[in-house]
Amino acid sequence: GAGVSQTPSNKVTEKGKYVELRCDPISGHTALYWYRQSLGQGPEFLIYFQGTGAADDSGLPNDRFFAVRPEGSVSTLKIQRTERGDSAVYLCASSIDSGGTDTQYFGPGTRLTVL
Amino acid sequence: SQQGEEDPQALSIQEGENATMNCSYKTSINNLQWYRQNSGRGLVHLILIRSNEREKHSGRLRVTLDTSKKSSSLLITASRAADTASYFCATGETSGSRLTFGEGTQLTVNP
Numbered sequence: 001g002a003g004v005s006q007t008p009s010n011k012v013t014e015k016g017k018y019v020e021l022r023c024d025p026i027s028g029h030t031a032l033y034w035y036r037q038s039l040g041q042g043p044e045f046l047i048y049f050q051g052t053g054a055a056d057d058s059g060l061p062n063d064r065f066f067a068v069r070p071e072g073s074v075s076t077l078k079i080q081r082t083e084r085g086d087s088a089v090y091l092c093a094s095s096i097d098s099g100g101t102d103t104q105y106f107g108p109g110t111r112l113t114v115l
Numbered sequence: 116s117q118q119g120e121e122d123p124q125a126l127s128i129q130e131g132e133n134a135t136m137n138c139s140y141k142t143s144i145n146n147l148q149w150y151r152q153n154s155g156r157g158l159v160h161l162i163l164i165r166s167n168e169r170e171k172h173s174g175r176l177r178v179t180l181d182t183s184k185k186s187s188s189l190l191i192t193a194s195r196a197a198d199t200a201s202y203f204c205a206t207g208e209t210s211g212s213r214l215t216f217g218e219g220t221q222l223t224v225n226p
Binding site: 042044059091108109 | 205217
């Protein structure tokens with residue numbers, strides 16, 4: 001079956017603009033995660049959904065970042081008033097269940113560049 | 116914040132040789148996972164080892180876990196040029212479902 005997909009693959013925007021990044025998880029996976037990866041670093045956790053609700057959003061860096069998953073499938077990460085420091089690869093992952101025991105399958109990522 | 120530290124940061128070997136990468140972490144964990152990443156994009160899951168396991172094998176991969184030392188190692192045997200990538204360890208904490216990644220080891224396998 002299809003893996004995790006993310007769109008767009010690349011996004012270039014100007015400082016101060018609003019962006020939306022989309023994630024389609026593997027069908028049937030109830031858990032969905034967002035991570036951010038800066039150049040030369042490992043991914044850093046942003047937010048985790050179990051179904052439609054955000055079970056852990058403690059990784060969101062500030063209130064400019066917001067994510068939704070209204071129907072428990074597709075998720076959108078929204079960034080307001082983008083800053084140059086937001087430039088990174090945004091990775092989405094999904095897993096069958098929660099509890100810290102299951103494999104997370106990652107999408108190809110969205111490379112965000114803020115000019 | 117990063118929990119794990121991978122060692123070495125970079126490793127260059129010849130095709131056919133074995134590659135060993137190490138990972139250390141700080142807190143108690145439920146599981147530890149190894150991922151491979153090519154060209155800074157999506158991560159490919161390699162293997163998951165649970166905190167009550169000590170060793171796991173998958174094809175040419177061997178992973179060990181020592182919870183008393185809070186460390187893990189990934190061994191790739193008979194390496195191939197196609198194994199060239201960045202390798203990350205990631206820990207799943209007992210209290211939640213997030214993964215906490217190390218900074219990775221860049222492996223180069225020369226043909």
